[in-house]
Amino acid sequence: MINIDTRSREPIYLQLEKQIIKLINLGVYDIDSPLPSVRSMACELGVNPNTVAKAYKELEQQQVIYTVVGKGVYVSVNNTDRIKKLAEEQFKAVLTELKSCGLKREEVIEMVNDLWGGDNND
Amino acid sequence: MINIDTRSREPIYLQLEKQIIKLINLGVYDIDSPLPSVRSMACELGVNPNTVAKAYKELEQQQVIYTVVGKGVYVSVNNTDRIKKLAEEQFKAVLTELKSCGLKREEVIEMVNDLWGGDNND
Amino acid sequence: MINIDTRSREPIYLQLEKQIIKLINLGVYDIDSPLPSVRSMACELGVNPNTVAKAYKELEQQQVIYTVVGKGVYVSVNNTDRIKKLAEEQFKAVLTELKSCGLKREEVIEMVNDLWGGDNND
Amino acid sequence: MINIDTRSREPIYLQLEKQIIKLINLGVYDIDSPLPSVRSMACELGVNPNTVAKAYKELEQQQVIYTVVGKGVYVSVNNTDRIKKLAEEQFKAVLTELKSCGLKREEVIEMVNDLWGGDNND
DNA sequence: GTGGTCTAGACCACC
DNA sequence: GTGGTCTAGACCACA
Numbered sequence: 001m002i003n004i005d006t007r008s009r010e011p012i013y014l015q016l017e018k019q020i021i022k023l024i025n026l027g028v029y030d031i032d033s034p035l036p037s038v039r040s041m042a043c044e045l046g047v048n049p050n051t052v053a054k055a056y057k058e059l060e061q062q063q064v065i066y067t068v069v070g071k072g073v074y075v076s077v078n079n080t081d082r083i084k085k086l087a088e089e090q091f092k093a094v095l096t097e098l099k100s101c102g103l104k105r106e107e108v109i110e111m112v113n114d115l116w117g118g119d120n121n122d
Numbered sequence: 123m124i125n126i127d128t129r130s131r132e133p134i135y136l137q138l139e140k141q142i143i144k145l146i147n148l149g150v151y152d153i154d155s156p157l158p159s160v161r162s163m164a165c166e167l168g169v170n171p172n173t174v175a176k177a178y179k180e181l182e183q184q185q186v187i188y189t190v191v192g193k194g195v196y197v198s199v200n201n202t203d204r205i206k207k208l209a210e211e212q213f214k215a216v217l218t219e220l221k222s223c224g225l226k227r228e229e230v231i232e233m234v235n236d237l238w239g240g241d242n243n244d
Numbered sequence: 245m246i247n248i249d250t251r252s253r254e255p256i257y258l259q260l261e262k263q264i265i266k267l268i269n270l271g272v273y274d275i276d277s278p279l280p281s282v283r284s285m286a287c288e289l290g291v292n293p294n295t296v297a298k299a300y301k302e303l304e305q306q307q308v309i310y311t312v313v314g315k316g317v318y319v320s321v322n323n324t325d326r327i328k329k330l331a332e333e334q335f336k337a338v339l340t341e342l343k344s345c346g347l348k349r350e351e352v353i354e355m356v357n358d359l360w361g362g363d364n365n366d
Numbered sequence: 367m368i369n370i371d372t373r374s375r376e377p378i379y380l381q382l383e384k385q386i387i388k389l390i391n392l393g394v395y396d397i398d399s400p401l402p403s404v405r406s407m408a409c410e411l412g413v414n415p416n417t418v419a420k421a422y423k424e425l426e427q428q429q430v431i432y433t434v435v436g437k438g439v440y441v442s443v444n445n446t447d448r449i450k451k452l453a454e455e456q457f458k459a460v461l462t463e464l465k466s467c468g469l470k471r472e473e474v475i476e477m478v479n480d481l482w483g484g485d486n487n488d
Numbered sequence: 489g490t491g492g493t494c495t496a497g498a499c500c501a502c503c
Numbered sequence: 504g505t506g507g508t509c510t511a512g513a514c515c516a517c518a
Contacts, residue, residue, distance in 0.1 A: 103209075112231060116227040175492080314505050
């Protein structure tokens with residue numbers, strides 16, 4: 001369910017964070033349900049446990065998950081759409097960039113429509 | 123004309139590259155006209171010459187500029203839309219991300235319109 | 245295994261690149277196997293780490309190796325004949341030069357035979 | 367008659383030297399006949415006079431030309447085939463390189479024949 | 489003056 | 504430990 005690209009320039013722990021958040025948003029991980037343990041997650045992904053721990057720690061600081069010592073890590077309710085906001089921020093930054101390069105509004109909208117396909121209902 | 127944020131996470135040399143490309147695209151630097159020398163650019167930006175040289179060398183590898191040793195660095199091609207394409211790629215990536223998070227087409231378009239202002243003519 | 249001539253006019257980092265490519269072609273470094281770290285290679289050769297890093301980075305841009313930040317540098321493809329092609333190009337250039345100077349075909353062939361020795365089997 | 371590529375990585379003064387030697391070898395410049403003055407040569411090629419002077423100076427050191435102060439520069443008899451020897455040296459170096467990469471004698475000879483064309487008489 | 493190479497040494501993020 | 508970035512300062516070849 002989670003794909004890590006070890007060769008990518010994006011740090012593994014960040015890839016992990018993003019994908020976990022996405023899975024939570026998509027409802028794959030329910031609220032108050034447990035996440036895989038650091039060790040099993042690390043083993044499954046072929047990644048150093050420290051890396052997984054780092055991702056979990058950051059997610060906890062962002063109140064996306066919470067830890068019950070001695071039991072495990074659980075999904076928290078807060079910030080469920082954090083990744084959406086993050087993507088929106090990136091989106092606005094890139095948009096500003098595009099505008100400053102002289103791209104027109106129509107061109108951007110066309111690209112949006114391209115991606116969303118010809119259908120009007122999502 | 124060029125602004126460097128030394129505190130940014132983005133490497134200085136990359137900031138430089140982007141801004142130079144943008145300036146070339148905007149026509150500030152014409153074809154075959156010289157760029158500031160490594161040393162003067164470094165001095166002007168308050169940056170080490172090596173850092174400027176690194177940016178210049180990468181731009182040369184991308185065939186955006188060419189250097190004549192002992193004389194200086196010159197704009198090679200006005201590949202008007204290199205940076206635009208780069209931004210477009212980023213844009214599509216972010217857009218895909220947004221879509222996969224459940225953002226609707228209308229929300230995206232609204233953001234676009236927000237940024238471009240209420241006027242319809244650009 | 246690698247010999248650097250610090251007194252040569254040819255830059256150290258270029259010497260390094262060539263010899264690494266050759267070693268890869270000869271199978272000394274296998275695909276996906278790690279190269280010596282920047283620091284260890286530098287130490288071994290009595291060269292500054294920056295110089296080794298420069299060679300590695302260029303090889304990466306040529307897609308000969310790939311680097312995983314925080315882990316190391318790895319052989320990417322056994323493009324067996326990259327260096328061979330490079331040498332061939334040089335060869336043809338020199339050959340053209342020789343021809344334009346009036347050297348005869350027989351003289352060239354004689355030199356070839358001289359170098360390859362009197363035996364006919366390689 | 368002389369072509370200088372200012373963008374080339376090869377120093378201009380070296381390009382000059384080579385081409386002058388070649389012209390001498392081909393008989394375009396006769397023994398004891400005068401070469402163009404530094405200034406006129408520089409002007410004709412659109413090159414800095416210092417650069418031409420440097421080339422002339424080196425050629426004089428190699429006894430290819432000689433200077434008569436107040437009169438000009440003249441072709442000397444010595445070393446008329448210096449460039450041929452130089453090319454031969456390069457040739458042998460490249461040849462050695464090729465051999466060490468596993469190239470066979472037949473392949474090399476084929477390349478030679480390719481370049482000299484199908485005819486057998488030069 | 490120009491760019492190119494190299495060194496020494498620093499700090500950072502990542503694993 | 505790894506590579507990545509940056510600085511400061513040196514020397515060189517070239518124009």
